[in-house]
Amino acid sequence: MLFQLGIIGLLLALIPLTYVMVRGSRDRYRKLVWITTFLTLDLIMFGSFTRLTDSGLGCPDWPGCYGRATPFHASEAIRAAEALMPTGPVTMAKAWIEMLHRYFAMAVGVLLITLAFLAWRKRKELRQPPWLATGLLVLVCVQGAFGAWTVTMKLQPIIVGTHLMLAMLLLSGLIWLGxxxxxxxxxxPGSGKLYLPALIGTALLVIQIALGGWVSTNYAVLACTDFPLCNGELVPRMDFQHGFTLWRELGKTAAGDYIPREALVAIHWVHRMFAFVVLAYLGWFAMRARRYPALGRSPRLLLLFLGLQLLTGLSNIVLDWPLVAAVAHNGGAAVLLLLMVRLVYNTRLARQSATVPIPAVSAART
Structure with missing residues (x-):
């Protein structure tokens, strides 16, 4: 089974690898980094689709599905589980969604192995240390472990949330490498003074993504059913203690009782209130960054995706959590992080250019 899974991951990874190879000899490493970044963003969005369709336990073991490499080969066991619980976590559709997510994750893992190998093999030509690419390979291994624990620990919120944040960290590292x-x-050089504000904005965004992940993993999106009020109140009744107890089962308190609705309201309300802080700060930052054409399109895209993120977040509430809007909201958060990491990198370079010459980055050839 492990051999078969490895072959599937390798075959999927060969598609972007072949594309990079046939596109000419120049900048192959750089192109491969950005393709891996794009596929990691896609994987994050597909992971949210897996979670939002309740497919995280579509195959209740790991790394295969009932000990087999594909749901097709495990169809007998899946059909038996589905017959016992037709609306339960195991169905043929959910099994395929979960396994497709694992296949794509393995393909990204193969691409990261390739990047780390090339970073060491071509380190003189690239004129950069290979440690970042190597660290990303280690990180994706840790990410895989949390993916396994997500299944074996039955979608425990802190495990699923950590899995999400590690994916965001992986995406950030790839953006930096690219x-x-x-x-x-x-x-x-004048945009260098935005380096610290960019760092602060990125930190606020990371906190908000973590809060959003906590909302999603606890299924607290509909704990407040209206806007701008929450269940008709500006400050509703909330249970912060149970809502923000980290180590507990899904839907349960630390003592094993069913989690009260007030705890879910607290989770949702904190995420909603902090969103206003993040939107205001990043909006202000983007307006300042627009004054510096050298920062490219990132500030304008940041404003655009802030608006889209607000719209998708509101639609999750007023339209009763439609799947497309929920997936788009998760993907929008990842895109905002991509843009902020890019701006942190560029403002850092601008600050350095004001004091010391920036060494030219060679065109990578592999």
Whole structure:
């Protein structure tokens, strides 16, 4: 089974690898980094789709499905589980969704192995240490372990939330690696003063993503059914103690009782209130960053996705949590992180350029 799963992951990874190879000899490493970044973003969105369709336990073991490499080969066991509980966590559709997520994750793992190998093999040509690419490979292994624990620990919220945040960290690292391998560009030294505000904005966004992940993993999206009030109140009754107890089963308190609705309201309300802080700060930051053309389109895209993120977040409430809007909201958070990490990198370079010359980044050839 493990051999078969490895072959599936390798075959999927060969598609982007082949694309990079046939696109010419220049900048292959850089292109592979950005393709891996794009696929990681897609994987995050597909992971949210898996979670939002309740498919996380579509195959209740790991890494295969009832000990087999595909749901097709495990169809007998899946059909038996579905017959016992037709609306339960195991159905053929959910099994395929869960296993497709695992296949895509293995393909990204193969791409990261390739990047780490090339980073060591071509380190002189790339003129950069290979430690970031190596660290990302280690990180994806840790991410895989949390993916396994997500299943074996029955979607425990802190495990699922950590799995999400590690995916965001992996995406951030790939963005940094891609930015480092981009062709040299002119930087406005004046934009260097935005480096600290960019760091603060990124930190606020990370906190908000973690809060959003806590909402999603606890299925607290509909704990407040109206907007701008929450269940008709500005400050509703809330249970912060049970809502923000980290180590507990899904839907349960630490003592094993069913979690009260007030705890879910607390989770939702905190995420909603902090969203206003993040929207205000990042909106202000994007308006300032627009003054520096050398930062490219990132500030304008940041404003655009802030607006889209607000719309998808509101639609989750007023339209009763539609799947498309929920997945788009998760993907929008990842895109906002992508843009902020990119801006942190560029403002950092601009600050450095104000004091010391920036060494040219070689065009990577592999």
């Amino acid at each position: 930015s480092r391998n981009d062709r040299p560009r002119q930087h406005d």
